[in-house]
Amino acid sequence: xxxxxxxxxxxxxxxxxxxxxxxxxxxxxxxxxxxxxxxxxxxxxxxxxxxxxxxxxxxxxxxxxxxxxxxxxxxxxxxxxxxxxxxxxxxxxxxxxxxxxxxxxxxxxxxxxxxxxxxxxxxxxxxxxxxxxxxxxxxxxxxxxxxxxxxxxxxxxxxxxxxxxxxxxxxxxxxxxxxxxxxxxxxxxxxxxxxxxxxxxxxxxxxxxxxxxxxxxxxxxxxxxxxxxxxxxxxxxxxxxxxxxxxxxxxxxxxxxxxxxxxxxxxxxxxxxxxxxxxxxxxxxxxxxxxxxxxxxxxxxxxxxxxxxxxxxxxxxxxxx
Ligand code: AVJ
Numbered sequence: 001x002x003x004x005x006x007x008x009x010x011x012x013x014x015x016x017x018x019x020x021x022x023x024x025x026x027x028x029x030x031x032x033x034x035x036x037x038x039x040x041x042x043x044x045x046x047x048x049x050x051x052x053x054x055x056x057x058x059x060x061x062x063x064x065x066x067x068x069x070x071x072x073x074x075x076x077x078x079x080x081x082x083x084x085x086x087x088x089x090x091x092x093x094x095x096x097x098x099x100x101x102x103x104x105x106x107x108x109x110x111x112x113x114x115x116x117x118x119x120x121x122x123x124x125x126x127x128x129x130x131x132x133x134x135x136x137x138x139x140x141x142x143x144x145x146x147x148x149x150x151x152x153x154x155x156x157x158x159x160x161x162x163x164x165x166x167x168x169x170x171x172x173x174x175x176x177x178x179x180x181x182x183x184x185x186x187x188x189x190x191x192x193x194x195x196x197x198x199x200x201x202x203x204x205x206x207x208x209x210x211x212x213x214x215x216x217x218x219x220x221x222x223x224x225x226x227x228x229x230x231x232x233x234x235x236x237x238x239x240x241x242x243x244x245x246x247x248x249x250x251x252x253x254x255x256x257x258x259x260x261x262x263x264x265x266x267x268x269x270x271x272x273x274x275x276x277x278x279x280x281x282x283x284x285x286x287x288x289x290x291x292x293x294x295x296x297x298x299x300x301x302x303x304x305x306x307x308x309x310x311x312x313x314x315x316x317x318x319x320x321x
Pocket of ligand 1: 163208215
């Protein structure tokens with residue numbers, strides 16, 4: 001069965017206008033920042049898949065390992081005839097492990113901001129899982145969207161939110177998003193969420209500063225996107241990649257650093273950068289299991305079970321409303 005893509009266009013007239021607005025706003029504020037969701041155009045989604053293959057980048061590998069090791073226990077927690085809704089599905093690689101063990105899933109709803117990437121992924125899934133109904137939704141999951149219904153009524157909905165995408169949000173925003181997910185769920189519905197754990201700073205910083213420069217290319221893809229989609233004139237060679245662990249805030253921060261004093265124009269606007277001035281492009285928060293339990297409990301989630309790896313690098317938590 002081929003999956004037909006639902007585009008959530010009800011919320012905004014034009015994604016380009018939204019990108020433009022967010023960039024202008026982000027470059028006009030102090031300190032400067034651009035929301036990290038804009039990494040994920042078609043090219044960015046592909047570079048991210050390359051990051052996941054890197055020796056230095058442990059999160060994807062470790063989360064996949066956890067999913068393999070505990071797939072039976074996890075599938076058992078979710079139960080049969082589930083409607084699985086995945087936030088930020090990307091290439092749905094880890095989901096396949098889950099799908100291989102779920103009993104009679106009613107519907108799989110991958111939700112992703114990158115339409116083309118999502119369409120390809122959903123088609124491949126529909127091909128490889130002929131018995132599964134797949135109903136992709138192309139949207140920014142932080143905005144309200146309609147979740148497609150399954151043909152047969154599901155026993156429950158389970159939101160799958162892997163990849164430590166939750167880490168991209170500030171703690172406040174994360175709590176708000178977890179509250180929104182709870183609001184969209186009914187009592188007894190589930191949340192299976194992956195998050196990165198606090199660990200040795202060297203391990204963390206190495207993961208975001210790979211030798212091959214793939215993470216740097218991922219970061220700089222934002223500049224290319226602004227140039228091609230917004231008609232900006234960023235000199236991409238005059239911005240560097242900088243990623244470091246902010247210990248007090250418990251997060252990796254990624255920045256684009258101006259290599260010299262320079263001006264950049266976007267449409268009728270001009271932005272002056274001092275030498276070493278940065279644009280913050282990403283937060284990647286690292287939590288402890290107890291910290292995360294507290295955050296979710298505040299907004300109506302009850303932690304049922306947590307799985308992690310031997311080194312406690314990463315955690316996958318199952319919660320219910
Ligand atoms: C996709 C949000 C999990 O924070 O590690 C990888 C993205 N950024 N390398 C992360 C990312 C730089 C990533 N997440």
